[in-house]
Amino acid sequence: MPATDEPDGSDMVQVTALRLRRMPRQARAREKVARVLEAAERLLVAEGADVLTTTRVAAESGVSVGALYQYLPDREAIVEALADMYLTRLEAAMEAFVELARTETWSDPVTVLVDAFADIYRSEPGFRALWFGRHLTEWTRQADSKHKRVMAAGLHRILVAQRLLPDDREAATACYTAFLAADAVTQDAFRTDAAGDAELLGHLKSMLRAYLGHWTR
Numbered sequence: 001m002p003a004t005d006e007p008d009g010s011d012m013v014q015v016t017a018l019r020l021r022r023m024p025r026q027a028r029a030r031e032k033v034a035r036v037l038e039a040a041e042r043l044l045v046a047e048g049a050d051v052l053t054t055t056r057v058a059a060e061s062g063v064s065v066g067a068l069y070q071y072l073p074d075r076e077a078i079v080e081a082l083a084d085m086y087l088t089r090l091e092a093a094m095e096a097f098v099e100l101a102r103t104e105t106w107s108d109p110v111t112v113l114v115d116a117f118a119d120i121y122r123s124e125p126g127f128r129a130l131w132f133g134r135h136l137t138e139w140t141r142q143a144d145s146k147h148k149r150v151m152a153a154g155l156h157r158i159l160v161a162q163r164l165l166p167d168d169r170e171a172a173t174a175c176y177t178a179f180l181a182a183d184a185v186t187q188d189a190f191r192t193d194a195a196g197d198a199e200l201l202g203h204l205k206s207m208l209r210a211y212l213g214h215w216t217r
Contacts, residue, residue, distance in 0.1 A: 033071055036061045037085060040078050041126040049135035052078045076137050079130065083140045086127040087147045093120060094154035101161040109162055110208045113155070114182065118201055121190045132191055152179035164216050174215045178208055 039061035043051050052075045058065045072078050097113065106112050121128060130136070136144075156175035159165040165175070185204045189197040 032063055032067065036063055036068055036072065037081060040082055044082065044129050045125045049075075049079060049130060049133050052135075054078070075135075079135050080137055080139050080143075082126065082130055083136070083143065086124060086130065087143060089124070090117070090120065091147065091150050091154070093117070094151050098154050098157045098161065101158040106162060108209075109158060109164065110205050110212070113158070114186075114201060114205050114208070117186065118189075118196050121186065121196060122194065125194070128190055128194070131187065148179060148183060149176065151183075152176035155179050159212070165212070166215075171215050174212065178212055181211075182208060 036057060040052055040057045043056060043060055054065055054068050054072065054074060057072075057078060058068045061068070072081055093116070097116065101109070152175050153172070155178065156165065156167075156172045159171070159175065160167045165171040182204060185200060185207075186196075189200040189204070
């Protein structure tokens with residue numbers, strides 16, 4: 001039976017967030033894009049972003065260069081699609097914690113969140129390889145700026161749900177400031193240590209507790 005042009009739900013969720021030249025609608029086209037990105041991620045982890053040419057990624061994924069070009073025409077597009085994929089995963093994780101925070105009470109939200117996102121860093125070597133390299137595009141930098149605001153808003157929603165911060169602009173700005181600091185320190189903790197510098201992450205928790213403690217109700 002030929003593939004239909006109708007989206008089937010689950011794998012469209014993965015694809016629609018990606019920055020692609022065109023959106024694959026058929027199931028086999030979505031599977032092809034997923035295979036390409038998996039291959040690109042393998043190459044990124046093993047050899048770095050320099051090897052993410054359309055020719056090399058096509059060969060690694062078993063997809064023709066012509067088929068790859070329909071969705072990802074050059075290395076910049078491949079880098080942007082991978083970056084979009086990683087940022088989307090992080091935002092989905094934050095949203096999941098927002099939902100949990102509405103039904104659970106945490107004695108130490110800072111530890112819950114720092115440990116959880118440190119675990120994501122440990123499990124995403126591709127993210128580390130991309131972010132710590134020198135291949136980010138202007139679009140990626142702008143997307144990262146927007147991503148930081150989404151993540152900071154998620155942090156604020158969590159602390160409001162935990163009844164620790166008020167739902168106002170001043171508290172939201174405090175959460176944005178805290179997230180910027182946490183993001184920078186976490187990246188540094190993983191820049192040279194794939195497991196994360198435990199001492200640095202411990203100091204990050206202390207810093208966040210002290211800073212956010214000024215804004216608690």
